[in-house]
Amino acid sequence: MTGKLYGVGVGPGDPGLLTYQAGSVLEKADVICPAAAAGDKESLALKIAGEAVDISGKIEKLIFPMTSDEEEKKRAWQRAGEKVIRHLEKSRDVVFITLGDPLLYSTYIYLLEEIKDRDRSYPVETVPGVTAVTGCGSSLNLPLVKGEDRLAVVPAPSSEIAGFREELVDILAEFETVVILKPSRRFAQLKGILQDLDLLSQSVLISRSGRSRERIAAESELLDIEEIDYLSTLIITDKGGDFSRKGD
């Protein structure tokens, strides 16, 4: 029998937000694989998992270089897939860990495609995690949606942002709450759009939710911010939150 591939979400940042199932899968795992941009780079997912569970001695990083070269990316997925399969063939259970949830914008999806794209089929189990969307809502005690409200989850554009302003207008006409993920990559332009569309009073940014140096900025405070952490989320909502801090 082959081993099993698990995709495990470790949640948005606070190690207390791992699920019991995630903890139990990590404890029993033979090999635990975080994604890393290079061999010497730290993985935040690994750090969070290690704060919750003893995972020492079974870490094996999968290297996915930060590149826009599609061929290079594809080769990295293939290498990662082969590495994982070698363990599965030796009946070892492999856990790929990821921030947030494995099926929501995670590299796990590419790994899953690699594994499925083989002659032999391997057992796969995905363990969902708390996402940055609800993690940030909770850090703010901010209602996201109720009743018939609609929620949009939209990554900030990675390149061309020209059309994003108009798309955001269309989305806000249909959705009460819009969560913009990875705002760090276009923050200056996003700020301009929020100001232009008169959305600042409905906007709140949260960085490093559940980690040290967590930071919250709302409304006009957003204009003073020049640079933000990669681990940030921008929420636009007409739900009228007072953007107050957790536990206040």
Place this chain on the structure above:
Amino acid sequence: MTGKLYGVGVGPGDPGLLTYQAGSVLEKADVICPAAAAGDKESLALKIAGEAVDISGKIEKLIFPMTSDEEEKKRAWQRAGEKVIRHLEKSRDVVFITLGDPLLYSTYIYLLEEIKDRDRSYPVETVPGVTAVTGCGSSLNLPLVKGEDRLAVVPAPSSEIAGFREELVDILAEFETVVILKPSRRFAQLKGILQDLDLLSQSVLISRSGRSRERIAAESELLDIEEIDYLSTLIITDKGGDFSRKGD
């Protein structure tokens, strides 16, 4: 010092999907409040929590009658708020538990508004939970969104469904994946819309995810279904999942 109000999400169904933090808050709580439509009605959130943690002896249901009468609803929120505040004033920590996440379509939001609407302010802490959105994705090993994809979360209309078809067309033009919550209340009409818009091949329904009698139906199988469980989620996605079962 007053007690603290916690809103705790117990996840989508499997008790293993409670977070460590949810478990720890439930264990230390003085009073645990699930919402119930009547005093003799079972709460699924309570059932799930009880399968993960010993919560016996501290349960106090908050009654929210199933009604469309806004005045009656408002009175129920007020009564619930007063009940919770009586405990907080006696320095007891109160945990309101909810399926999925507390800030995503939960009655916790109304309770939070009641508590905030008072002369005195009470400490509040929200503990996020795994939502049905990612819970169902994981049960299916189904990638929801990757890269620049967008995700829409849309409750099925509670009444008037006439305009929903056109709204869905608009949403599908902007979003790669649409998750329709509470499809049970309009399932016959939703099926018709999926068929009309030629979306059946991209659709999958999952009922009772992570519970006994979990059921998955995809594509043309959907047409044969007459009635579905309240605990169901419909996912429309062009991500090309093969809708295979977890652990297969």
